[in-house]
Amino acid sequence: MLNELHKDALTEIINIGVGQAGNSLNAMLAMHVELSVPEIRVLQMEQAQEELSLLNTSSLASVVLRFSGPVPGKAALLFPPESALNLVTLLVQEEPGDLDLDSMRSAALTEIGNIVLNSVLGNFANFLHMDLEYSLPDFMFESSIHDLLEQDIAENGYAVILAKAHFRVSEHSIAGDILLLFGISSMEELSRLLEIVVREQSGQ
Amino acid sequence: MISNEIQDKFWILNQLPLGIFILDQDMRIQFWNRIMHDWTEMDQKQVLGQSLLHLYPEIDQPRFVPRIRAVLDGGPPAVFSSHLHECFIRISTRDGDTRQQNTTVVPVRIKIKASSCRLALVTIQDVTELNRRIIEHRKVRDQVVEELNKRKVIEERLRREKSFVSKVLDTVDALVVLLDKEGKLLHFNRACERLSGYSFAELQSTNIGAQLISPRDTDYLEFFFSKNLQDMPVHHENFWVTKSWEKKLIAWSNCILDDEDGNPEYVLGTGIDITEQRRMQERIEHMAMHDGLTGLPNRNLLQDRLEVAIAGSSRTGKKIGLLFLDLDGFKAINDNYGHKSGDELLKEVSRRLKQTVRASDTIARFGGDEFVVLLPDINSLQDAKKVAQNISREVSQPYSIQSCEHKLGVSIGISIYPDDAHNPEDLLRLADMAMYRVKKGSNQSECPR
Numbered sequence: 001m002l003n004e005l006h007k008d009a010l011t012e013i014i015n016i017g018v019g020q021a022g023n024s025l026n027a028m029l030a031m032h033v034e035l036s037v038p039e040i041r042v043l044q045m046e047q048a049q050e051e052l053s054l055l056n057t058s059s060l061a062s063v064v065l066r067f068s069g070p071v072p073g074k075a076a077l078l079f080p081p082e083s084a085l086n087l088v089t090l091l092v093q094e095e096p097g098d099l100d101l102d103s104m105r106s107a108a109l110t111e112i113g114n115i116v117l118n119s120v121l122g123n124f125a126n127f128l129h130m131d132l133e134y135s136l137p138d139f140m141f142e143s144s145i146h147d148l149l150e151q152d153i154a155e156n157g158y159a160v161i162l163a164k165a166h167f168r169v170s171e172h173s174i175a176g177d178i179l180l181l182f183g184i185s186s187m188e189e190l191s192r193l194l195e196i197v198v199r200e201q202s203g204q
Numbered sequence: 205m206i207s208n209e210i211q212d213k214f215w216i217l218n219q220l221p222l223g224i225f226i227l228d229q230d231m232r233i234q235f236w237n238r239i240m241h242d243w244t245e246m247d248q249k250q251v252l253g254q255s256l257l258h259l260y261p262e263i264d265q266p267r268f269v270p271r272i273r274a275v276l277d278g279g280p281p282a283v284f285s286s287h288l289h290e291c292f293i294r295i296s297t298r299d300g301d302t303r304q305q306n307t308t309v310v311p312v313r314i315k316i317k318a319s320s321c322r323l324a325l326v327t328i329q330d331v332t333e334l335n336r337r338i339i340e341h342r343k344v345r346d347q348v349v350e351e352l353n354k355r356k357v358i359e360e361r362l363r364r365e366k367s368f369v370s371k372v373l374d375t376v377d378a379l380v381v382l383l384d385k386e387g388k389l390l391h392f393n394r395a396c397e398r399l400s401g402y403s404f405a406e407l408q409s410t411n412i413g414a415q416l417i418s419p420r421d422t423d424y425l426e427f428f429f430s431k432n433l434q435d436m437p438v439h440h441e442n443f444w445v446t447k448s449w450e451k452k453l454i455a456w457s458n459c460i461l462d463d464e465d466g467n468p469e470y471v472l473g474t475g476i477d478i479t480e481q482r483r484m485q486e487r488i489e490h491m492a493m494h495d496g497l498t499g500l501p502n503r504n505l506l507q508d509r510l511e512v513a514i515a516g517s518s519r520t521g522k523k524i525g526l527l528f529l530d531l532d533g534f535k536a537i538n539d540n541y542g543h544k545s546g547d548e549l550l551k552e553v554s555r556r557l558k559q560t561v562r563a564s565d566t567i568a569r570f571g572g573d574e575f576v577v578l579l580p581d582i583n584s585l586q587d588a589k590k591v592a593q594n595i596s597r598e599v600s601q602p603y604s605i606q607s608c609e610h611k612l613g614v615s616i617g618i619s620i621y622p623d624d625a626h627n628p629e630d631l632l633r634l635a636d637m638a639m640y641r642v643k644k645g646s647n648q649s650e651c652p653r
Contacts, residue, residue: 027266065280091288103338107285114283115271122279134280136308 002042002187006194009201011040013127014163014180017120022167024115029090034168035116037180041162048160052179061106062140063113067121069132071190075121076181077113083167083176087112090169110139116165120180128193159187207252209316210235210323223295223305223328226312229276231256234323243295243303243330260293268292272309275324281310286331297332304332379454379475385468387411387429399477401447418443418451433460433468441478453479495569497547498554506568506576510628513580514621524621525579525588528635529557529595530643532613534573541608548605553612556598561591576632585620592616615643 002010015037022035043051061079079087084105091108114137125132161182168175184190210226217224218238226235232255236248244251257264267289271282284292284307292307306329313322373380374394382391389412392404400416407415417425421442428436436458444452454475461470493505501509513524531553538546550573557567557575566578577595582588596614603610617638619631 024270027270067280103335104287107287111283111285111288114280118271118274118280118282122274122277125278131278132280134311136281136310137283 002191002194005198006191007040007042009194009198010042010161011037013124014040014120014161016127017123018116018163018165018180020123021116021119024119025112028115031090031169031171034170035165037163037165039164043160043162045158045160048162048181051162060141061109063110063117064138064140065113065117065121066135066138067132069125070130071128071132071184071186071193073182073184075117075183076179077116078179078181079109079113080177080179083178084109086176087167090172106139106141110137113137113139116178116180127197128190129196130193158183158185160184207234209314213314223330225251225326227256227272227276227324227326229322231272231276231324233259240328262294263292272324275309275311276322278311278322281308283308286335292326292328301332303330304335305329306331379473379477381412381473381475383412383471383473385429385433385470387425390470399446399452400444416444418445433471436460436468436471451479452477453482495571498551498569500554500575501566501568503568503570503576506566506570506578507628509566509578510631513578514626514628516580517621520581522581523583523585523587523623524631525577525582525585525591526619526621526631526635527577527579527588527592527595528617528619528632528639529575529577529599530615530639531573531575531599532615532643533610534612537610537612541605541610545605545608545610549603549610549612552603552605553599556601557595560594560598565591576635582620585618585623588618588620592618615639617642 018035018037022033025033025035041051060081061084062076064074064076066074088105088108091112117137121132121134124130161180161184163180163182165178165180166175167178214226214235217235220237221239222237223239223243224235224237225233225240228234232253233251234253236246236251241247251259257269263269268284271284275282284305286304286306291302291305293305295303295305297303308327310325310327311322312325313320315321370393373391376393377395379396379399380391380393381389381396384390388409389404389407392402392407397403402415412425424440425442428434438459439455439457441453441455444454446452455478456473456475459472460468461472463469493501493508495502510524510526517524534546534549537549550569553575554567554569557577561567561577561579564580568576568578570576577591579588579591596616599612599614603612617635617640619625619634619638621631624634625631
């Protein structure tokens with residue numbers, strides 16, 4: 001498992017990624033979107049399920065990105081219904097008119113998921129000097145937490161990294177939470193790679 | 205040239221129905237497939253090696269470039285939806301509309317002379333038609349939903365009206381039936397159920413004639429149904445045979461309901477049970493026309509029959525005989541043995557009179573001990589005299605009333621139509637007078653005129 005130093009490093013990596021995602025969103029929306037990650041936790045599969053069970057009943061939209069390489073896994077961005085709605089209104093500012101709301105909603109959320117996950121995973125891979133292969137983002141609507149957490153490749157030490165990200169757009173008084181979920185199949189490899197980074201930084 | 209390597213590797217992408225091109229690290233075009241050629245009318249030779257941003261300056265925006273850059277740096281694929289960015293590069297359709305595009309930018313890595321090289325594969329799907337269809341589909345769906353909602357409102361209103369109407373129909377005492385044009389029962393209200401003893405469920409969809417209508421009336425009804433409800437009477441009466449085999453006389457008012465084309469479709473009948481009313485009426489009529497003690501017709505009925513007989517006789521040319529009877533010795537028995545014996549005696553006299561005459565003759569009691577016998581269809585006075593003799597003989601036979609033996613006589617006066625008179629009053633008067641003369645005479649029972 002990860003020690004405190006590893007966790008600090010991981011938190012920082014994810015925070016930087018989320019920060020970059022915020023910049024991308026700003027550029028795209030031409031408005032100031034604050035994205036912050038107040039909380040990151042590393043959980044066992046069972047704990048994660050318990051933690052997220054509250055969300056199980058609501059109509060959850062999610063974008064999933066699978067990755068393979070030294071640390072294979074799956075990253076998902078979960079939008080609780082209210083946040084999803086807020087984000088869509090933000091992205092689609094013109095009158096819906098002839099556009100189809102359902103398609104627009106899935107398209108908008110997929111792209112937000114794509115931007116946020118790409119920044120976070122890009123950073124993650126860069127910092128740990130990994131070459132990862134990625135799938136195209138999948139948009140899922142009303143999928144269960146269990147399906148999201150299920151991992152195709154079950155290696156030793158499978159764990160879930162759960163990050164709660166908060167977004168805020170002051171201009172539009174819109175705020176909400178999105179959940180960032182990493183299912184990591186090889187925690188051993190992850191802690192080995194984090195160890196290298198920690199040592200590099202402390203100059204050892 | 206890396207381009208050659210790329211052509212070798214990616215030629216298959218020419219076969220796909222998607223616009224595909226490949227960018228190198230400097231965002232220069234290294235591959236341009238056949239669909240891109242079709243859409244842009246620029247072939248690969250024209251664009252190869254050119255910068256994408258130079259060719260399509262509209263891409264040079266913060267929402268596109270950094271994300272493509274990240275892919276070239278080995279990051280995850282980027283997607284650009286037509287719903288958020290109408291198009292990635294501006295390409296027109298044949299009709300001049302901008303093609304709506306879903307675009308993905310995926311990192312690819314190729315090895316050229318032992319060194320690996322990162323590229324970005326850009327795939328553009330033309331979703332103009334797809335989006336149009338989705339919108340149309342949604343419009344149709346919205347219309348259907350709206351239509352369904354409208355219908356729901358109407359159905360709800362109809363349901364409420366129907367329940368109101370059926371409540372009214374079930375509350376009224378009148379019988380209400382709805383029949384289709386074959387005579388099948390479609391509605392049968394509570395009053396019908398109460399009267400007939402049948403539930404609607406038992407009769408539903410059966411023919412009204414099958415169980416309910418008295419066999420005597422079914423032909424009459426079938427006649428109207430066979431003629432497509434033409435000439436269906438507005439008012440008629442028929443008998444129902446109830447579940448407990450009682451006959452009920454019902455007076456119906458009918459109303460024909462037409463379909464949209466004006467053809468008869470339903471019969472709505474409302475009816476009242478008039479069995480009791482009719483029975484009462486008949487009793488009253490009987491009482492008005494009959495003698496309470498003997499059950500024989502009274503003066504009124506005799507008057508009627510006499511008029512009818514006169515009318516008949518003027519057609520057939522036959523004669524009518526009228527016998528006026530007055531009992532001899534009755535008053536004494538009545539006084540000495542009491543009214544009860546007197547009444548019994550009168551009843552016995554009536555019985556004997558009835559046995560003596562033809563069924564077509566009428567015997568009437570004129571009150572007290574007076575009787576009148578009407579003989580239609582006789583040929584002569586002789587015929588009437590013969591009847592008078594027979595009556596006299598029968599009435600004179602001894603009577604046994606309450607263990608006592610009694611004897612009676614009878615005086616009979618006769619008048620003949622048209623020989624003696626032409627109207628009922630005169631005929632009766634003449635017969636009465638003749639009887640009176642007989643009585644005054646020798647108590648004999650024959651003496652016409």
